[in-house]
Amino acid sequence: MxxxxxxxxxxxxxxxxxxxxxxxxxxxxxxxxxxxxxxxxxxxxxxxxxxxxxxxPTRRSLLEVVFHDRVEALCARAREHAGRSAPGDALIAWLRDLNIYAAASRGLASSLLRDGRDTDLLQENGDCRAMITATAGDLLHRAQQAGSLRAGVQPEDLLALVNAISLATEHHRDDAQANRLLDLVIDGIRLPH
Amino acid sequence: MxxxxxxxxxxxxxxxxxxxxxxxxxxxxxxxxxxxxxxxxxxxxxxxxxxxxxxxPTRRSLLEVVFHDRVEALCARAREHAGRSAPGDALIAWLRDLNIYAAASRGLASSLLRDGRDTDLLQENGDCRAMITATAGDLLHRAQQAGSLRAGVQPEDLLALVNAISLATEHHRDDAQANRLLDLVIDGIRLPH
DNA sequence: CAGTAACCGGAGAGCCACCCCATTTAGCAA
DNA sequence: TTGCTAAATGGGGTGGCTCTCCGGTTACTG
Structure with a gap:
């Protein structure tokens, strides 16, 4: 494959x-x-x-290969959540997985997400990025259709925020803060019900 | 001598x-x-x-001086908001100011926030950082006491998130996304009433 | 068991941060 | 004004980085 x-x-x-x-x-x-x-x-x-x-030829292309497997695992995990939980819960559970992954990989995810300016690179092999965006989009779409999430949130927003949390907490290795921030974000996207 | x-x-x-x-x-x-x-x-x-x-002696020390004025202006703005609006609204308004500032300064804020590992630097002259953390803490504290905000949120969390938003959206210059993300965050910290 | 295309890696160009120290200069005192 | 001295300067060196060129090497094919 x-x-x-x-x-x-x-x-x-x-x-x-x-x-x-x-x-x-x-x-x-x-x-x-x-x-x-x-x-x-x-x-x-x-x-x-x-x-x-x-x-x-680029740093990114190397990162891309190095993290391909882990990203695939993450996407598989998303499918598990989707098949097991209600749409809203699946998304939230996956965001927690993503958060853990991001914290564990020392801002590597951010390097993959970023570099949108190198447009060539993106179409050339935005493999990891494409996979993960598609996965996030899928979970998000289901959750929104099930009515458990506010509309208007984009898949990129979620990735950006989780990525952002890992960036922001990376340097002082504070998992408690990372979790607190993720909870905040989750409360932000959830519909009050 | x-x-x-x-x-x-x-x-x-x-x-x-x-x-x-x-x-x-x-x-x-x-x-x-x-x-x-x-x-x-x-x-x-x-x-x-x-x-x-x-x-x-460090890149950071130069950034510190370069942005001292702007950071001061930002803190002044916080005092204006505090004197004019209800505590919760003041905080939110200031977060929007902060978001705009962060977007305008191309991730510079992030450089100031980060580098917590260089512990010497922090105590030696974490001037900007100290000022802005104190300001955020003040607004946050008032808002929490007034009951318009959930407890448990730390000043650093807010700075980290706004900083994070600017980092995450920096490379594709998408102010719409930045605003969307900030709205998310604001909804996350606000108490439902 | 060649011949050849694919592949290798040392060497070098052009960046960078950071430091050493011989030289210059501002400010003060006579 | 003039001369002294400590403060301040900056050319040039070190060592590290990314990325490229190209002469030599090696795996595959017929």
């Missing part, structure tokens, strides 16, 4: 380096955040920096 | 350079955002980069 070798398959050494880079990036991004040094990643992967830049 | 612990006034040339740097920083930060090149600022101020670094 993820592998579609309709293009010419990668040469063995290329694929090996590609995977070493992704593995190294996983470690380094987790340790230093999304702004980590790409050269450090190349160094840890024992690969020339040119090789890294050839495989991943 | 020991009987005059008072700081000497700046030498005239030092003061001149200091002011040139601040003026240049104002332009450059406005144009390129808070991450702008410090060397470019020194260049535009026609000053050696060492001089810039001596006057402002």
């Amino acid at each position: 993820t592998d579609s070798p309709r293009q010419r398959p990668m040469r063995a050494d290329a694929r090996r380096n590609y995977e070493r880079i992704v593995a190294a990036a996983q470690e380094v991004f987790a340790a230093d955040g999304a702004g980590a040094s790409l050269e450090e990643i190349a160094r840890r992967a024992e690969v020339g920096s040119a090789t890294l830049h050839r495989h991943f | 020991t009987d005059s612990p008072r700081q000497r006034p700046m030498r005239a040339d030092a003061r001149r350079n200091y002011e040139r740097i601040v003026a240049a920083a104002q332009e450059v930060f406005a144009a390129d955002g808070a991450g702008a090149s410090l060397e470019e600022i020194a260049r535009r101020a026609e000053v050696g980069s060492a001089t810039l670094h001596r006057h402002f």
Whole structure:
């Protein structure tokens, strides 16, 4: 599913380096955040920096690959919630998942969300962004149709806010504040009933 | 020597350079955002980069000075609102001011808010941060005492959220979204009555 | 077991923040 | 006014970053 070798398959050494880079990036991004040094990643992967830049022309393209799996897991989780709970509750439960994920990944989500100005990038492979926006949109739509949510809220708003909460609380590692803020946001989008 | 612990006034040339740097920083930060090149600022101020670094040992210390005036204006505005409107309305009106300010200053506010990890910096001169936190705390406290706001919300939460909104919407310059998000937040903190 | 296209990575260009220290200069006192 | 001294300066160095070029290497194919 993820592998579609309709293009010419990668040469063995290329694929090996590609995977070493992704593995190294996983470690380094987790340790230093999304702004980590790409050269450090190349160094840890024992690969020339040119090789890294050839495989991943932008920082974002690397982040995209590194977090693809986690984002997929998050979307799967959304489907679970949708099949198990009432629409409004499903959305809220998923927002909590998203919040935890965002806190755990040190503002990485924000790097994926952002960079809307690089329009090429977006259409080229806004894969994670597209997946997660679609997921949020789906849950949101259901909740709104079920009448448990105010109208006018956009999927991007939710992502932006959760992302924002993680950004805002990131530096002083305050999960209590993050939860408080999420509760605020949830109360804001819920219809008084 | 020991009987005059008072700081000497700046030498005239030092003061001149200091002011040139601040003026240049104002332009450059406005144009390129808070991450702008410090060397470019020194260049535009026609000053050696060492001089810039001596006057402002960190990027943050420069931002601090550059935005001191605007932050003061914002706090003054808070006092106006407090003297004119009901506590809950005053807070909300001020949040809207804050939102506009944050949007206008291209994530600069966020740079001031953040960096809580540099603990030295905070106590050394968290001037803007302290001012604005105190202001938010004051308005919030009044509103809570007047019963128009849910309890448990912290001043930092409000700042974090508004800051967050500006961060989240910054890159695609969408004032409509920013306003929508702020409305959400306001509805979240307001008590249903 | 070649021949060739794909791939590699060292080296280098052009940024940047930050620091060292020889030189200049403001301000004061005689 | 003049000379002294501490304060202030800024050119240039260090080391780090991103990103590119290109001569050498290597995996696949026929």
